[in-house]
Amino acid sequence: MFGFEKHQLIVVGGGPAGLTAGMYAASMKIDTLIIEGTSKPRLALAEVINNYPGFVEPISGVQLLSRMREQALKMGAKIVKSDVISTQLSSHPKMLTTRENKIYSADAVVIATGLQQQSLRIKNEQKLTGRGVSYCAVCDGPLFAGKTVALIGSGEALIEEAERLSGIVGKIYVIQVPPETVENKRITGISEKIELVEKARPIEILGEEYVTGLKISVSGREELLDVSAVFIATEKIPTAKLLENSGVRTDPRGCIIVDKDQKTSVEGVYAAGDCTCRGLQVVTAAGDAAVAAINASVYIRRKLKGVSR
Numbered sequence: 001m002f003g004f005e006k007h008q009l010i011v012v013g014g015g016p017a018g019l020t021a022g023m024y025a026a027s028m029k030i031d032t033l034i035i036e037g038t039s040k041p042r043l044a045l046a047e048v049i050n051n052y053p054g055f056v057e058p059i060s061g062v063q064l065l066s067r068m069r070e071q072a073l074k075m076g077a078k079i080v081k082s083d084v085i086s087t088q089l090s091s092h093p094k095m096l097t098t099r100e101n102k103i104y105s106a107d108a109v110v111i112a113t114g115l116q117q118q119s120l121r122i123k124n125e126q127k128l129t130g131r132g133v134s135y136c137a138v139c140d141g142p143l144f145a146g147k148t149v150a151l152i153g154s155g156e157a158l159i160e161e162a163e164r165l166s167g168i169v170g171k172i173y174v175i176q177v178p179p180e181t182v183e184n185k186r187i188t189g190i191s192e193k194i195e196l197v198e199k200a201r202p203i204e205i206l207g208e209e210y211v212t213g214l215k216i217s218v219s220g221r222e223e224l225l226d227v228s229a230v231f232i233a234t235e236k237i238p239t240a241k242l243l244e245n246s247g248v249r250t251d252p253r254g255c256i257i258v259d260k261d262q263k264t265s266v267e268g269v270y271a272a273g274d275c276t277c278r279g280l281q282v283v284t285a286a287g288d289a290a291v292a293a294i295n296a297s298v299y300i301r302r303k304l305k306g307v308s309r
Contacts, residue, residue, distance in 0.1 A: 003102040007033040008300050009293075010096060010104055011077075012084050013112030015041030017273025017285040017292075019068040021110045024293035026077035030300060033104065034072065034079045035096070041065065041114055042274070043282060047130040048143060052282055061130075064282070089246040089266050107303050108268040108296040111243065111256060112289060115274040120152060120177065120232055123204040132211025132229045137164035138281065144229045146170045150214045152202055153233025155181050159190070161233040166191035173225050175200045175216065177234075197225075205230050253277065262292035268303075270296050 011022045014036030022034040043049075046061030055064075073079065082098040093105040119125060125133055134140035141164060148171040151162055158174070159182060165172055172194045174187055187196050199219050206213035206224075214225040243250065249257045249265040255277035262270045270292040273285035 003100075005033070005102070005104050006093070007031050007078075007104065007106045009033070009108050009110065009296055010035060010094070010106040011110045011112060011293075012096070013037065013041075013114060013273065013275075014065075014069070014079070014081070015112060015114050015273060015285065016043055016065070016068060016282045017114070017275075017289040018110070018112035019065070019072045020286040020289035021112055021270075021272060021293040021296075022077035022079070023068070023072040023075045024290050025110075025297050026072065026075040028294070028297045029076075030297045032077045033106070034077055035084055035098065035104070036079060036081045037113070038081060038083050042135075045130045046139065049139070049282065050142065051139070087243070087246050089243075089248060089269050092268070094268065107300045108270070110262075110289070110292050110296055111248070111264070111269065111271040111275060112273045112285075112292075113275045115277070115280070120202065120234060122152075122202050124207070125205055125230075125232070128205055128207055128211050128230075131209060132207060133205060134229060134231050135234075136280070137161045137168075137231055137233075140229070140231075141165050141168040144169050147228040148173070148226065149229040149231060150175065150202075150225055150227045151231045151233060152177060153231075154178070155235075157233040157235065158182060159186060161231055162187060162190050162194060165231060166193050169193070171195065173197055173214075173227065175202055177202070251277075258288075261295045262288055263295065268296075268299055 008031040009025050011018045011034045022032050025032040043061040048058045050058040084096050085099050086097045088095040094109050096104045145168050149169050150173045152175045154177050174196045201217045203217055204215040211229055214227050216223050247266045256271040256275050258271050258276050262272050264271050272289040272292040
């Protein structure tokens with residue numbers, strides 16, 4: 001065993017929700033530790049953000065995260081980079097163990113571990129993410145207003161993204177990947193802008209710096225689609241695996257269930273951001289995180305005074 005630290009509040013996650021929660025709690029003079037994961041937050045993959053309130057000029061995800069991190073530190077939060085591998089959240093104090101076998105304890109915890117987007121593993125998908133490859137129509141659709149794009153996905157996620165994109169872009173090539181669970185009429189009925197490419201399989205996203213096209217195979221024959229962006233609509237997986245034996249309730253998708261105060265089913269444990277699957281935008285992650293931090297701070301102060309929840 002290597003080391004032990006005690007804090008009033010521990011925030012798990014270093015994305016917009018985690019940094020906001022840490023900043024708010026620290027500003028209220030709560031001894032706060034943010035445990036950043038070693039994987040990049042989804043926000044870091046966004047090359048351009050033009051819909052975050054207060055930023056008239058576009059800002060990159062990395063820049064926005066850097067400013068949030070700086071603000072959290074300025075308010076007095078402490079930040080360590082590590083991965084939490086086990087938790088005891090029903091106990092008091094709550095205990096979290098990191099990959100280095102260091103144990104942290106806290107009176108309250110905010111879970112802000114985000115989401116992991118299921119990759120299609122198409123050639124150049126990772127390379128061009130944030131450069132024309134997008135997993136969020138609301139976030140990046142306006143960057144391609146009036147242009148031709150491709151949308152690849154399946155299920156209800158495909159339908160939802162097609163509906164969002166249809167009001168923004170000029171034309172949408174839709175490719176349904178197996179299992180093909182959506183009726184073709186449901187897809188084409190959304191908008192006359194949609195062209196469904198049937199029996200197609202994406203092979204390679206083209207482009208050096210930015211997306212310039214998509215290579216597909218249609219019934220064994222290769223074709224090229226001239227598109228400015230490739231939107232991928234696949235399952236979003238909450239990255240809160242550490243909660244499996246914690247008592248924190250999740251829904252069938254693995255999303256953490258919270259109430260209006262961001263409380264989970266375990267006393268003293270709150271959750272905010274994409275791991276709750278609510279909003280899935282930077283602004284909603286930050287807003288929910290502020291609520292979580294405020295309520296966690298009240299809980300901690302009541303605990304110090306011996307007042308029940």
